[in-house]
Amino acid sequence: MKVVFFRHSLLNRGGDKMIVTHANHLVSLGNDVCFMTSAVDTVFTLDPRITITLLSPPHKPGTILSALTSMIAADLIIADIIPIACCLFFRNRSKVVYFAQDYDESYYSSLFLKGIMRCCYFLGLALFRIPVIAVSRTLADILKQRFSAQVTVAENGVDTTVFFSDPMPNLIAMKGGRRALLILSRGDWRKGFDCAQSVVHRFAETSYIPFEIWTVGESCVGLFPGCTHHHFGYVDEEQLRQIMSSADVLLYPTRHEGFGLMPLEAMACGCPVVTTTAVPYVVHGDNALVTQIENCQMLVEYLQELLVDDTLRHHVTESGRRCAAQHTLSDATRQFAKVLTGI
Structure with a gap:
């Protein structure tokens, strides 16, 4: 054929x-x-x-x-x-x-x-x-x-032979004790990068947790003023696996998805996900923390909750791994x- x-x-x-x-x-x-x-x-x-x-x-x-x-x-x-x-x-x-x-x-x-x-x-x-x-x-x-x-x-x-937990010592050391919030940088309106900027700004104003921003994708240098920001650019799957495995949370404030591959890849790598109801396979409080589309304030609160509650973070991470294993x-x-x- x-x-x-x-x-x-x-x-x-x-x-x-x-x-x-x-x-x-x-x-x-x-x-x-x-x-x-x-x-x-x-x-x-x-x-x-x-x-x-x-x-x-x-x-x-x-x-x-x-x-x-x-x-x-x-x-x-x-x-x-x-x-x-x-x-x-x-x-x-x-x-x-x-x-x-x-x-x-x-x-x-x-x-x-x-x-x-x-x-x-x-x-x-x-x-x-x-x-x-x-x-x-x-x-x-x-x-x-x-x-x-x-x-x-x-x-x-998701290819679980490519995406699995693989934290890199150099990336962990780069954080210097801070929590790394991973964000997809993409100008496409539906991906909600503007929402991510708003969430980071509010989180920086209200949270006592030391954190830094990690981004992959399109260039976005200077778009998170006042925050420690590492931009990795476009990366291959091995690099993405290592970044996801070393980050503390994937912030994915998307407005619309047909499926949403990146959150599933993060789950497979053991990176907990905070996202919106636009992703069809996520379940709030189980394999992710999920809010309504464009609800930036709830995204801020869920980030805070996930990063301070070890029991919740462990539950979301393990449920995320199981979800990834069901979508190979x-x-x-x-x-x-x-x-x-x-x-």
Whole structure:
């Protein structure tokens, strides 16, 4: 079977990681796998048997134009952004599969852009009946209820051979007795980095606990004034495991998630999580401390509670490990390949 992953770019986000993982698994099963994309700049390792076709011109309008005009020689064409899936449908019809890693409306705060995404969903799922693979049951339910979509679930998972408790002495020593709050730095509005800044500011004003900020992802130097801040940038999975294993808590104030891979990776590393109800698998007081979206004051209180209560921290950490063990990457890749075969 020839499978083409059609997307604008292949970078360093959780969604990119899952795309690469599925592509590597499919090629290991003997499938012919190709990426059609405008840019490849990723820390994730692609199987050398995967081919890459670079789109031209290399910008978003060029990607849209290519999706609209290209008749692609493949058995299945997978797009994980709904406008791209709709554009591909015009020339490729039944070959197109929408891999829903989130609800694309959530990427935007603008009502105009949200409206465009809603129209694309209606066109692609309700009218064109493009089949959908969703990364969580919560996301699948949204697409079924709003657009009567044909959805099969293939949940994301964590590779527990890569993500496990592995604290590094140099990182522990770097803290100097302070608690390290790990935060994902990403400008995407739905990830809630602005909320994280607000939480840190309030925590610094009200807490007596000595702490410092650790960030991974996009550059954010100078955005936590008055705090000791270490920015690690984009890191590979080994480095991320060591950072998560050495941090004291992952603060993840996301506004919307299709699945939310980073909290699960933190759980596997024994790093307790403070997050929001946007993450579908978290249970407050069990595998994480969870508040309503944008409730910064409760996030501050939960950070304080988690860092001072050893019994609670131990319970959340151990429940988090069990949660990670129930969502393995091997199960995710097997299910994804099975669903594609069915389609």
